[in-house]
Amino acid sequence: MKLPDPFFPVMIAFFAARRLMPSPSPSALALLLSVLAAAPAGAAPSADALATVAERSGFQRTGRYEEVQALCDAFQARWPDAVRCQDFGRTPQGRPMKVLVVSRSGALDPQAAHAAGLPVLLVQGGIHAGEIDGKDAGFLALRELLSGKAGKGLLEKQVLVFVPVFNVDGHERFGAWNRPNQRGPEQMGWRVTAQGYNLNRDYMKADAPEMQAMLRLVQAWDPVAAIDLHVTDGAKFRHDVAIQVEPAYAGDAELRVAGRGFRDAVIADLRKRGSDPLPYYPSFVVNDDPASGIADGVSTPRFSTGYFLQRNRFGMLVETHSWRDYPTRVAITHDTVLAVMRQVAAHGSDWLRLQHAADARAAQLAGQAVTLEYKASAVERIVDFHGYHYTRTPSDVSGTLMTRYDESQPETWHMRLFDDVQPKVTAVAPLAGYLVPAEYAASVGALLALHGVEFRVLPAAQAATGAWRADEATPEGKSNEGHQRLKAKGSWRPEARTLGAGALYVPVAQAKSRLLMGLLEPDAPDSLLGWGEFNNAFEQKEYMEPYVAEEVAREQLARDPALAKEFAERLRSDAAFAADPQARLDFFYRRHSAWDERYRLYPVLRTDVEPPR
Numbered sequence: 001m002k003l004p005d006p007f008f009p010v011m012i013a014f015f016a017a018r019r020l021m022p023s024p025s026p027s028a029l030a031l032l033l034s035v036l037a038a039a040p041a042g043a044a045p046s047a048d049a050l051a052t053v054a055e056r057s058g059f060q061r062t063g064r065y066e067e068v069q070a071l072c073d074a075f076q077a078r079w080p081d082a083v084r085c086q087d088f089g090r091t092p093q094g095r096p097m098k099v100l101v102v103s104r105s106g107a108l109d110p111q112a113a114h115a116a117g118l119p120v121l122l123v124q125g126g127i128h129a130g131e132i133d134g135k136d137a138g139f140l141a142l143r144e145l146l147s148g149k150a151g152k153g154l155l156e157k158q159v160l161v162f163v164p165v166f167n168v169d170g171h172e173r174f175g176a177w178n179r180p181n182q183r184g185p186e187q188m189g190w191r192v193t194a195q196g197y198n199l200n201r202d203y204m205k206a207d208a209p210e211m212q213a214m215l216r217l218v219q220a221w222d223p224v225a226a227i228d229l230h231v232t233d234g235a236k237f238r239h240d241v242a243i244q245v246e247p248a249y250a251g252d253a254e255l256r257v258a259g260r261g262f263r264d265a266v267i268a269d270l271r272k273r274g275s276d277p278l279p280y281y282p283s284f285v286v287n288d289d290p291a292s293g294i295a296d297g298v299s300t301p302r303f304s305t306g307y308f309l310q311r312n313r314f315g316m317l318v319e320t321h322s323w324r325d326y327p328t329r330v331a332i333t334h335d336t337v338l339a340v341m342r343q344v345a346a347h348g349s350d351w352l353r354l355q356h357a358a359d360a361r362a363a364q365l366a367g368q369a370v371t372l373e374y375k376a377s378a379v380e381r382i383v384d385f386h387g388y389h390y391t392r393t394p395s396d397v398s399g400t401l402m403t404r405y406d407e408s409q410p411e412t413w414h415m416r417l418f419d420d421v422q423p424k425v426t427a428v429a430p431l432a433g434y435l436v437p438a439e440y441a442a443s444v445g446a447l448l449a450l451h452g453v454e455f456r457v458l459p460a461a462q463a464a465t466g467a468w469r470a471d472e473a474t475p476e477g478k479s480n481e482g483h484q485r486l487k488a489k490g491s492w493r494p495e496a497r498t499l500g501a502g503a504l505y506v507p508v509a510q511a512k513s514r515l516l517m518g519l520l521e522p523d524a525p526d527s528l529l530g531w532g533e534f535n536n537a538f539e540q541k542e543y544m545e546p547y548v549a550e551e552v553a554r555e556q557l558a559r560d561p562a563l564a565k566e567f568a569e570r571l572r573s574d575a576a577f578a579a580d581p582q583a584r585l586d587f588f589y590r591r592h593s594a595w596d597e598r599y600r601l602y603p604v605l606r607t608d609v610e611p612p613r
């Protein structure tokens with residue numbers, strides 16, 4: 001068969017793909033055949049304008065960001081009644097952040113979508129720009145949807161908000177080996193932003209301008225589900241994609257039921273199309289050792305899948321397997337996007353109703369125990385896992401045991417799976433809310449507003465009923481996302497303190513109560529305290545010279561026989577104390593009025609009584 005010239009690369013790619021793929025995926029085959037079938041004798045210029053570099057190269061390459069900009073405009077020009085191409089932000093290097101709003105419902109802005117009661121679906125590619133399957137799969141799926149080749153009727157029932165590349169500057173740090181454990185495309189972008197932020201650690205603290213733009217987009221559209229498209233790192237095995245949804249283990253109990261249904265339906269749909277999906281992230285308990293098993297869990301809210309559950313909305317993490325080649329991965333991601341859209345079309349209205357009911361329940365959490373973090377228990381079960389034969393042998397390179405996978409020998413592993421996910425950290429919500437002192441009102445207020453958390457500024461002084469004090473507070477040794485995180489152990493205690501005018505009152509009685517507790521409860525894994533935003537409060541700022549403390553000690557001992565007895569008892573019973581001159585002097589300094597009573601006091605307070613309006 002003589003093929004038109006432009007499609008030779010497609011065929012070459014296809015055969016190259018077969019060689020690379022131990023078991024060619026039917027999805028990849030179908031995708032390549034559809035690209036071939038779509039080749040008209042004389043290709044229409046408009047069709048060419050809407051095909052990606054990826055498609056034209058047989059999914060060997062991916063385009064640069066200028067292609068996203070051009071396609072965004074071209075899609076709107078081709079389907080002006082169904083597509084809006086918009087900028088939703090600007091990156092630190094000055095590039096526009098592009099979003100395509102796509103629907104055949106006539107509702108192409110948030111107000112119209114919400115007024116019509118239409119479910120909004122957010123699909124984002126390239127949060128890690130080297131994992132760029134979502135961009136090319138998304139454009140392909142969009143073209144099929146809009147031209148009526150796939151998913152008939154889906155765009156009538158929902159609004160798709162498609163961000164082809166979230167980490168735009170990272171996408172333009174283009175190179176051949178940015179993902180050394182990933183098969184294709186030939187060159188790709190970089191994991192983090194130009195400022196070095198990993199956006200999938202930034203959902204709560206929102207340091208990156210890109211994340212701030214994304215949170216504004218999320219707040220405006222309020223999607224029923226946010227789909228985050230990635231490619232795994234890690235081991236070699238035959239499963240080709242992992243699909244996780246929350247709420248499933250975490251968040252509102254009724255939403256979990258619907259969340260599991262959503263996940264299972266997408267997995268079933270993918271399986272029908274020849275994929276071999278997993279419902280959990282395939283990383284081993286002990287790195288590089290498959291025998292250690294896999295622990296399922298709930299991502300903390302710094303991650304997309306942990307974040308959306310805090311808003312009582314669905315978050316889905318899609319991870320295609322990095323050792324599948326690019327044509328296969330794009331095909332699976334394309335199938336996933338369409339499978340998700342079928343679910344949104346079928347259940348989106350129910351989900352809206354469920355999520356609004358969950359919002360109402362979240363506003364009633366005052367005084368209840370709320371889980372802030374989850375962990376799989378030690379309970380395990382054995383599951384069949386589609387792996388390869390492997391050996392673990394000593395390596396003369398690394399000097400340690402190293403796993404070697406043989407991709408020519410499929411093998412079923414009897415995998416230990418730890419999926420009994422239980423609460424790890426809980427906190428009782430305050431009866432009324434939190435009080436943020438005036439000196440932190442600007443910074444904390446800006447972040448709360450970005451997340452859509454409601455609060456008000458108090459015009460007069462306000463009494464608090466509880467304060468959190470740390471018994472231990474140690475900054476982590478290693479910088480994390482540019483932060484010095486704080487490990488603090490402490491508790492809320494009844495304490496009468498008064499904050500001056502200009503403090504913020506953040507009520508628990510609101511839909512985003514989980515989210516605000518995730519930011520303001522000190523023990524929450526992504527709290528502002530945990531990210532080191534209040535480290536000043538945990539540094540000792542004033543000291544008493546030892547010779548002064550010595551005098552103070554003698555005065556206190558002479559004045560207070562009970563204290564003298566307590567000191568003597570402590571010397572007898574606590575050898576470490578007795579051997580530590582500074583601790584012995586601090587024993588007295590802490591009882592002196594010069595002692596800083598705010599040392600290790602978390603500046604945010606709680607109140608059990610709603611402040612007057």
Ligand SMILES: [Zn+2]
Pocket residue numbers: 128131230231
């Ligand atoms: Zn990723």
